[in-house]
Structure formats: C-alpha cells, structure tokens
Amino acid sequence: MNPLYSNGNRIKLSTALFNTIFKFPKFAKLYMVQGQIHQQQSNNTAAHTSFVAGIKACPKEPTFWILVRRLEEADGRSIKARALLDKARQANPGNDVLPAETAGVEERSGAGSAQAKATLLQECLSSGLLWSMVVWVELRALRKMKGVDMLRKTKDSLVYGCVSLVGGSGDRESERLVWEGNSDGSRFG
Numbered sequence: 001m002n003p004l005y006s007n008g009n010r011i012k013l014s015t016a017l018f019n020t021i022f023k024f025p026k027f028a029k030l031y032m033v034q035g036q037i038h039q040q041q042s043n044n045t046a047a048h049t050s051f052v053a054g055i056k057a058c059p060k061e062p063t064f065w066i067l068v069r070r071l072e073e074a075d076g077r078s079i080k081a082r083a084l085l086d087k088a089r090q091a092n093p094g095n096d097v098l099p100a101e102t103a104g105v106e107e108r109s110g111a112g113s114a115q116a117k118a119t120l121l122q123e124c125l126s127s128g129l130l131w132s133m134v135v136w137v138e139l140r141a142l143r144k145m146k147g148v149d150m151l152r153k154t155k156d157s158l159v160y161g162c163v164s165l166v167g168g169s170g171d172r173e174s175e176r177l178v179w180e181g182n183s184d185g186s187r188f189g
Contacts, residue, residue, distance in 0.1 A: 013037070028058040035067060044071055059091050062098050069101060078109040089123065096127035103133055128156020135162055 014037070021030045031054030038047035048071050054064040065088035072081040085102040092098055099120040124130055131150040138146045147163040 010037075010041075025057050028054060028061045028064070031057065032063065032067065044075070047071060062088065062092055062095050065092075065098060066101055069105065073105065073108070078105060081105050082109070094124070096124045096129050099124055099127065100129045100133060103130070126154045126156070128154050128158035128162075131156070132158045132162035135166060 014034075017030065017034050017037070021027075021034065024030065031050050035047040035050035035054070038044070038050060048068065051064050051068045051071070054061070055068065058064065065084065069081045069084055069088075072078075072084060082102065082105050085098060085105060089095070089098045089102065103120055120130060128150075131154060135143055135146045135150060143166045147166045150159045151163060
C-alpha cells in the first residue's frame with residue numbers, strides 16, 4: 001500500500017485541504033482536488049458536494065460543471081446532466097466547451113445529435129470545437145462543403161485541422177495538400 005494513501009495521511013490531507021479552502025474560498029483548483037480525492041475513495045456523494053460547492057464559489061469555471069455532469073451521467077441520470085449543462089451555458093454564455101459537452105451528452109443519450117449540435121452552434125457561431133464536431137456528423141459527400149462553411153465562419157485552429165482531415169479523407173493526395181495550404185498541390189509548398 002502506498003504510504004501517501006494511508007489512513008493517517010488521508011486525514012491530514014483532508015484537514016489541510018479543508019483549512020485551505022476556508023482560507024482561499026475562490027481558488028477553484030482546491031475544490032477540484034477535494035472532489036477528486038473523494039472520487040478516488042469511491043465516495044461520489046462527497047465528490048458531488050465538493051464540486052457543487054466549487055460551482056457556488058466559482059460559477060464561471062466550466063470545469064466544475066463538467067465534473068458534476070460526469071458524476072450525474074455515471075449515476076445514469078443523463079436528463080439531470082443535460083439540465084445541469086443548460087444551466088451552465090446560461091451562467092457562461094461565451095464558453096464553447098459547455099455546448100460541446102452538451103452535444104456529447106445528447107449523442108450518448110441517443111437524442112437527435114445532429115439537430116442538437118446545429119442548435120448549439122447557433123449559440124456559439126465562432127466555436128471551432130462545435131464546428132469540428134458538426135462536420136463529422138455530415139454525410140461524407142457533404143463534408144467538404146461544410147468545411148468551406150466552417151472556414152468562412154471561424155478562424156479557429158481546430159477548424160483548420162478538421163478541414164485538413166476532411167480534405168485528406170479522399171483518395172487524392174494533391175487534394176489534401178490544397179486544403180492544407182499548398183495551393184498548387186505540390187508536396188513541398
């Protein structure tokens with residue numbers, strides 16, 4: 001057994017973490033560490049409590065919302081996880097990670113993921129993460145057109161990588177090179 005996880009050290013760690021959270025209540029990482037320690041001990045109720053306390057202390061931190069969503073989904077409560085992410089998107093309107101998480105929950109629950117992603121994309125039109133998720137839902141023949149739309153809407157690096165993959169998924173190497181920026185199709189730009 002690892003001596004760091006012995007019962008005495010665990011109690012000391014919990015006490016030190018509690019005191020530190022009391023002293024620095026707006027430091028988000030402390031709540032995350034506390035919740036992850038509880039998860040390692042298979043105490044999901046205490047982990048949930050730690051993460052919810054973190055949400056109350058730092059509501060603009062999207063990581064808390066995602067961690068609580070993972071606990072809810074692991075317990076088989078995907079409806080509650082979706083509602084939680086809706087609340088998170090209202091609290092953090094410009095964040096593109098939370099709509100992407102919502103799209104993932106919709107996809108795993110079997111709901112209409114293409115329609116859900118399109119709806120979420122309306123919230124964050126310039127989100128490269130959502131655009132790159134949307135393009136892979138499209139039919140193979142329509143992916144290149146969607147890639148052109150993506151390039152017009154946003155200049156995110158995820159979009160460039162996704163468009164490069166879409167262009168490279170065909171049989172022609174020169175076509176992929178054109179998408180990557182070598183306009184003449186040569187290998188060495």
